[in-house]
Amino acid sequence: NATELFDMCQARATVMMYDDAGKRWVPAGSGAQAVSRVHIYQNPNNNSFRVVGRKLQADQQVVINCPLMRGIKYNQATPNFHQWRDARQVWGLNFSSKDEAMQFANTMMYALDVL
Numbered sequence: 001n002a003t004e005l006f007d008m009c010q011a012r013a014t015v016m017m018y019d020d021a022g023k024r025w026v027p028a029g030s031g032a033q034a035v036s037r038v039h040i041y042q043n044p045n046n047n048s049f050r051v052v053g054r055k056l057q058a059d060q061q062v063v064i065n066c067p068l069m070r071g072i073k074y075n076q077a078t079p080n081f082h083q084w085r086d087a088r089q090v091w092g093l094n095f096s097s098k099d100e101a102m103q104f105a106n107t108m109m110y111a112l113d114v115l
């Protein structure tokens, strides 16, 4: 049975990944850069967390599905652009508003604190 995940927070952001070879940011997912709704979900059964983002447009393409691992450093590079590294790549979130960025960061830092 699918575990009931707790939707801790949502924020609008453009999800980007850093292309180390090309030394440039590329939009996550296929097609043009577009705003996604990015969630932090908690699995209460095993106290795990993951960041999931889906494009706002019709296809709701999943553009990020990233488990949060203990020890991740969440970098608030600017009030609207936050980033972190996972095992394979660097994720960047360009938030639609500073308020959403702050809410997301607070939830992210809580999750990283209790992992």
Ligand SMILES: CC(=O)N[C@@H](Cc1ccccc1Cl)C(=O)N1CCC[C@]12C=C[C@@H]1CC[C@@H](C(=O)N3CCC[C@@H]4C=C[C@H]5CC[C@@H](C(=O)O)N5C(=O)[C@H]43)N1C2=O
Residues within 6 Å of the ligand: 018, 025, 073, 074, 075, 077, 078, 081, 083, 084, 085, 090, 092, 094
């Ligand atoms: C030790 C370490 O790993 N450090 C990491 C960061 C980090 C630190 C600590 C923990 C985790 C991490 Cl991940 C690091 O520095 N990284 C991670 C990969 C990319 C980068 C490396 C070089 C470039 C130089 C400039 C800078 C950059 O990317 N931006 C500046 C701030 C916002 C600015 C905003 C938006 C994006 C949208 C496109 C481009 C633009 O605005 O047109 N852009 C930007 O230019 C953005 N870089 C980085 O962030």
